[in-house]
Each structure stands twice: as C-alpha cells, then as structure tokens.
Amino acid sequence: MIDIPDKPILLLDEKRCRNNIKRMADKAKAAGCEFRPHFKTHQSATIGEWFREHEIKGITVSSISMAEYFCNNGWDDITIAFPFFLSQINALKVLNQKCSLRLFVNSVRDVKLLSENLSNDFRVYIELDTGYTRSGIPQNNNDLITSIINACSEISHVHFHGFYVHHGGTYQAKGIEEIKRIIAPTLSVYQEMRQVFPDAKFSLGDTPSASVLSDFDNVDELSPGNFVFYDWMQTQIGSCTLNDVALFVLLPIAQVLKVQNQAILHGGAVHLSKDFIENECGRNYGQVVRYTRENVISEPAYITSLSQEHGILNATPDNVQDYVIICPVHSCLTANLHSFYLTADGKKIEKKVLS
Amino acid sequence: MIDIPDKPILLLDEKRCRNNIKRMADKAKAAGCEFRPHFKTHQSATIGEWFREHEIKGITVSSISMAEYFCNNGWDDITIAFPFFLSQINALKVLNQKCSLRLFVNSVRDVKLLSENLSNDFRVYIELDTGYTRSGIPQNNNDLITSIINACSEISHVHFHGFYVHHGGTYQAKGIEEIKRIIAPTLSVYQEMRQVFPDAKFSLGDTPSASVLSDFDNVDELSPGNFVFYDWMQTQIGSCTLNDVALFVLLPIAQVLKVQNQAILHGGAVHLSKDFIENECGRNYGQVVRYTRENVISEPAYITSLSQEHGILNATPDNVQDYVIICPVHSCLTANLHSFYLTADGKKIEKKVLS
Numbered sequence: 019m020i021d022i023p024d025k026p027i028l029l030l031d032e033k034r035c036r037n038n039i040k041r042m043a044d045k046a047k048a049a050g051c052e053f054r055p056h057f058k059t060h061q062s063a064t065i066g067e068w069f070r071e072h073e074i075k076g077i078t079v080s081s082i083s084m085a086e087y088f089c090n091n092g093w094d095d096i097t098i099a100f101p102f103f104l105s106q107i108n109a110l111k112v113l114n115q116k117c118s119l120r121l122f123v124n125s126v127r128d129v130k131l132l133s134e135n136l137s138n139d140f141r142v143y144i145e146l147d148t149g150y151t152r153s154g155i156p157q158n159n160n161d162l163i164t165s166i167i168n169a170c171s172e173i174s175h176v177h178f179h180g181f182y183v184h185h186g187g188t189y190q191a192k193g194i195e196e197i198k199r200i201i202a203p204t205l206s207v208y209q210e211m212r213q214v215f216p217d218a219k220f221s222l223g224d225t226p227s228a229s230v231l232s233d234f235d236n237v238d239e240l241s242p243g244n245f246v247f248y249d250w251m252q253t254q255i256g257s258c259t260l261n262d263v264a265l266f267v268l269l270p271i272a273q274v275l276k277v278q279n280q281a282i283l284h285g286g287a288v289h290l291s292k293d294f295i296e297n298e299c300g301r302n303y304g305q306v307v308r309y310t311r312e313n314v315i316s317e318p319a320y321i322t323s324l325s326q327e328h329g330i331l332n333a334t335p336d337n338v339q340d341y342v343i344i345c346p347v348h349s350c351l352t353a354n355l356h357s358f359y360l361t362a363d364g365k366k367i368e369k370k371v372l373s
Numbered sequence: 374m375i376d377i378p379d380k381p382i383l384l385l386d387e388k389r390c391r392n393n394i395k396r397m398a399d400k401a402k403a404a405g406c407e408f409r410p411h412f413k414t415h416q417s418a419t420i421g422e423w424f425r426e427h428e429i430k431g432i433t434v435s436s437i438s439m440a441e442y443f444c445n446n447g448w449d450d451i452t453i454a455f456p457f458f459l460s461q462i463n464a465l466k467v468l469n470q471k472c473s474l475r476l477f478v479n480s481v482r483d484v485k486l487l488s489e490n491l492s493n494d495f496r497v498y499i500e501l502d503t504g505y506t507r508s509g510i511p512q513n514n515n516d517l518i519t520s521i522i523n524a525c526s527e528i529s530h531v532h533f534h535g536f537y538v539h540h541g542g543t544y545q546a547k548g549i550e551e552i553k554r555i556i557a558p559t560l561s562v563y564q565e566m567r568q569v570f571p572d573a574k575f576s577l578g579d580t581p582s583a584s585v586l587s588d589f590d591n592v593d594e595l596s597p598g599n600f601v602f603y604d605w606m607q608t609q610i611g612s613c614t615l616n617d618v619a620l621f622v623l624l625p626i627a628q629v630l631k632v633q634n635q636a637i638l639h640g641g642a643v644h645l646s647k648d649f650i651e652n653e654c655g656r657n658y659g660q661v662v663r664y665t666r667e668n669v670i671s672e673p674a675y676i677t678s679l680s681q682e683h684g685i686l687n688a689t690p691d692n693v694q695d696y697v698i699i700c701p702v703h704s705c706l707t708a709n710l711h712s713f714y715l716t717a718d719g720k721k722i723e724k725k726v727l728s
Contacts, residue, residue, distance in 0.1 A: 103625050325541060
C-alpha cells in the first residue's frame, strides 16, 4: 500500500470520508435542515472543498483562527460555535469585513459590545444549556433569553438567528436508544420554544444525534463535525459502524516483547492524544484494526498504555511485523496533532493545526 | 503584562527556565555525570541554545524528526532514546553522515542492520527494563545483553557505549522518599552491572530521580527532559516546587456561570492535552495559579473537565475577569500542542511540533 514510514502517519480513507459527508448532507436535505458542518475535526481546506459538492454554503468552527483559515479559503458564511468573549473583538472586526458571521452571545452586554465594534451585519445565536451544563444559557432562563433577543431587535445590523445546542451528553451513550433518550429532552425544549419564538432557527451540534435520529421535526440546522471521520468512540456510542470510520493512524512497531505478549509502538500521546475509553480490561487508547478498502475489522488488540512517544500494545501481532493500523479513540484530537493526511493511494492532504 | 489574547497562549518564564537548566547542569557536574538533556519537552532551537552556556555537548531526543531538527540547528552529538526499528534506516543513514549518533538496540539483528547501513562510527546503548516494563531488555537477560555487546565488539565502526534506564515508575511517586525508593533497585542493578561491564556508561533518564537524588555513585550520565519547565504533576511528585515551574498557559475566560460557581475557559484538550491527575475531588486537567516574576502560588481552582476547546473551571475567579493562568499538568504534552512560547516580556520564542 505505502512504504512503512519512520514515524506515525495519519491515514485518511477518502472514499469513506466522502461517503460520510454525502450521507449526512443527504440526510439533512431529506429532513429539510440546513447543513452547516463543523470543520474543527478535519481542519483542512482540501477536505472542506469536498463539502461544496453538496451545496453547503455555511460552515461552523470553534475558534477565531479556524474562522480566519476557512475564510481565507473561500468560505464566506461562518458560525463561530464558541461563546463570544471580549478579547476576540479586534479579530472579529476584521472577519466581519470579509465574511458573514454568526456568533454565540450570553448577555445583552455581549450584543452591545459586538454591535458597537462590528460595522457590518451579523447574526446571533443563543447557545442553550439543556442539561449538558457546559457553556450556554440554561433553557429556562427566559428573562435573559428574551432580553438578548430584544437587544438584537433594537439594532439594525444585528439579527437574532436562533438557538444552538451541543449536547455532549450523547457522547456518553452506549447505543442508539440511549442517544435518542439523552437528546429527547432537548427536542422537547425546541418544540416548546418554537411556540414562543416562531421566527427562530433551532440548531443541533452533536454527531451522535445527527447520525442516529430520523425525526428532525423541531430542528432547522445540523452542524456535526466528528462524523466526517468518526472514530472508535463513535462506534461504541452507536453513531456509526467501524466500516464508516475514515481516519486511522499507522504506527511502526518498535519492539516486540514476546514474554509479556506486548509490543512497543512508535506512537504516543503526541500522535494519538490521551483520550481513552474504558473497556472490561482497562483503558483503550487506540484499537488495532485490519484495514482494507473494502472492510475495516477490529483485531483483538489495543493500546493499553501511552506515554509521550511510546504506546504499549496488549498483543504481539501474528501477521504483521512492522506496523499496526489503529482506529483512533477520538479522531478530532488525533487529527489535531498532525500536519497532513495520507490517503490510501499515497496522496498527501495538507491540514492546519488551528488550536 | 501582555494584552489579553483571543486564544490560549503558552507562557514561558525565561528566568525560571534558565535557572532549571543551570541547576541541573551544576548538579550533574558536581556529581561527575555527563549531562545529556532530553530536548523532547521544549522542542525549540532557541531554548536549546540556553544549554550551551553550560558546556553541554550531547543531547537526547526521542524521534528521527527531533534528531533532524536539532542536527540542523547545530547539535552534532545526539542520542535517539527510542528503540531502533527497521524503517528508520534511511533517515539514520543521512543523520549518520551529519552527526555523531547514539542509538538504542534490542537485538544482534539490530546491530547488524545498523552496521551494514551506517558507514560512519556510531554508539550503541542497551535500554534496560528494571521494572517499569515499557521498552528495553529485562535487566536479567544476560545472554541477550552479552550477545549484543559481543556483536558490537566485532564491528569496527560500532561502539557499545552503555546502558540506559528511563524508569517511568518515578512519575507515579508521591514525595521525595518514594521517588528514591522506586529508583533504588535500578541503582543497585547499575552497581552490580558495573562489576560485569566496567567500561560501560550508566545513564538515567527520568526527571524525578535526576531532580531529587543526591548520590549518583553508579550513574555516569543524566538525560532528563521535563525539568526544563517542570509542571503541576512534578510538584505533586516532589521533583520541584511550584516556584520552579517555568511553563504556564494563559486561557481567556469565555463565560462565567455564577449559579454553578463555574467558568468556561477558551482552553481545551487541543491546548492543554487530556493528561490529568486525580485529586480528592476528581480529575485536575490544569491548576490555576497566581503568577508573578517573584512567586507562583496555587489558587483554589482547577480545570475539572475538558472538551476539544472548552475547559470548565470549578470556581469563578474573584479578581480576574478576563483570563486565568494555568500551571499545566504535563508540560511535555502541553508544549507539544503549541507553535511558539511567549515570554513575560513579550518575546516570541519559536518552537517546532516534532511528533
């Protein structure tokens, strides 16, 4: 397939990746939702272009630097899905001249600060906390929600657009039914709020819900990110099958320890990230797979321990002496650690590290 | 001090960093040890230069790309402290023409492969496993050790140099006495092996032992890396005080959640890494500190949860509204995620991401 490299390499399955994009775009279209994919997972202008074939106009990012990068690569309608804070103002002033922005605000003060500093039109989301308790405004804080919407309505170049929920709770689910159970209260909140705010758009951010829901009656927009690659965690959650995963890491084997039934991989926290999932035997920092263009099959081996550059594999591979292919636990964090993707046919795809 | 940035910034205290370098260099000198610092922590040619003031000649790295980077920045005596594996050969051929190499081998086959492909002289370490059970050869595998040393002695341009131990077990210690207890068996092994291999050099790699031991009778070389910055984990292990830590991360506060007594930081796994330490209340992904040039004092607040870009702080800071300063849990992994350091006087220090 490719020469064995002297270091860990991020492998991208272009076909599976394009299939994931097409499947989600088709799904959003069929549900009558606007598809505004989150680009934080791939951080690549090239992969971004693959979305254009599906008439995607607007995208989602989570930082100023990501917005700048994709704006400079021809995207002119960008949601920054992260709470606005004061020191972003100067960068936002510049971006507001170059593209259409949608921003998350948490107070009337945010609206005023932004409107005083940004001269062109921009849109406002209120991020709702429907139980995940990360960022956003609690769903039942009607006074604050109404005051923000009223503040927007008083300023001609500020447009209240709608509500956004990223329910990270679905990433703790085990199975499709549990994903649906966790996201159900959010959908009920959306249904109720639609009565109160009939002009608002209702947006959903998490990959598990976007992947498994079939009923999007109360949702107007989808902006998942991880689905572009998926990963081992998403297969365990139930968002996808292993055959949908489009991102892998090739790790050279540095030493085989037959007595311990272990192998030392050249692949550590700086290549995979330290995200893990618990399984019956302990922590899994990366799942070994047999990978072909036709099939991805999990092997009875995974990374049990990670230091900066070493990974310990809990079994010596029988067939392969030189390397293993790992399905990463969390593709967003793994991709973030690398500066390019290599496709199965040897094409190098540039990406940025935009944290 | 500096303007509040719109994204997380890696802060380097140059004075504390230079003090850490000087302290370790002086200690090695006083103990009669060669100081071959590990450069994987800082990954910066500029910081590398600060070591030259202490007559450092040789350095340690953990990958081919780090060796190439520092070789291109004027270092001509480099240990690659990672098991040699086959696909490194082509890169090593080139490096062997440009600098003096010390390599880790695990078999007679490794020695033969290297000697057949590398035309200039090079040195060989045997990495010993003295109980940490990561890479290396078990200390009591005398047959294998002897056969490797004999294989080296038969080839004129291959020089067996000595033994190397990185005992990662000391990173699990709580306090100076426990560090000493964990490293003691390794020092006993070195004492015994010195009788059998009187010409060999004995090298110690971990930061905790190098930081707290005072007796280096059976050690010839020290190659710690983390000590250049230290971090919150090292303060808990007992390797250093908080006032020795030279690396911090400035994280903008994105949202204050007064009801929950929490704050949302613009700072996630892509800025800090997902390494954590357990404390009495749960996981600590980053410790808030009050940082001045004179003092670093821990505040009763830390990051309790991390997603890709969000960090959740378990207390709303009273004095500071715009940002917090975090002492990272594991400075090696945190530094690896950033492309530059900013010093307290606003100097930008370039670094590489060399994974």
